[in-house]
Amino acid sequence: MSSTGLPQGTAPNLERPGPLRDRVYEALLELITTRALRPGRHLVESELAGRLGVSRQPVREALQRLNTEGWVDLRPAQGAFVHEPTEGEADQLLTVRTLLEVEGARLAATRADEAGIRALEGILAQGLRAVAGDDVDAAVALNARFHAKIIELAGNAVLAELAAQVGRKVRWYYTPIARRRGHRSWAEHRDLITAIAGHDEESATRLMREHTELTRHSYHARNES
CATH class of the missing domain: 1.10.10.10 (Winged helix-like DNA-binding domain superfamily/Winged helix DNA-binding domain)
Structure with a gap:
């Protein structure tokens, strides 16, 4: 114990x-x-x-x-x-997270302004520095901030409330795989910014689904050699 x-x-x-x-x-x-x-x-x-x-x-x-x-x-x-979360609990939470964030990315692509895009780019720059410096705690916090900003840009208060309810547990599950996801996760964030800035709903939706699903699969594979 x-x-x-x-x-x-x-x-x-x-x-x-x-x-x-x-x-x-x-x-x-x-x-x-x-x-x-x-x-x-x-x-x-x-x-x-x-x-x-x-x-x-x-x-x-x-x-x-x-x-x-x-x-x-x-x-x-x-x-x-x-609490020690089961694989089933994690899977259910991360599946719901995908549903919420995919819609958030789609809405953000329709509504984000230049200030919002600059904010995402600023978080991206900080996240890349955290990963380069192997600062896992900072990378996890910035990852949460990046996703929260996209939800904010979506402009849907109910969606934001629901996303906030699952957000902390997402951070809980993300922490043990943050180093494993590393640069790839932030490269995916860069692609998301490009899609949102271009008001490309289809790409933003697809990229967010792929991004969150990769996190879910990485969590389940975290103990593999």
């Missing part, structure tokens, strides 16, 4: 405004989605509270919320553990 508590040096900043239980929830969720707290890790309330500088009560409330949302498993007489 993995050791308990937070890894050294990973305690996040809780100075943002809002109820303490919500700030603790956000801090723990960030640690889980970035895999600083890896699947299967035992989460001990007292140790988490000590590292975050809070009492055990907001930690307990945060763990209960995370359990409800499927990020944490609360096991009787054992405690809390970071």
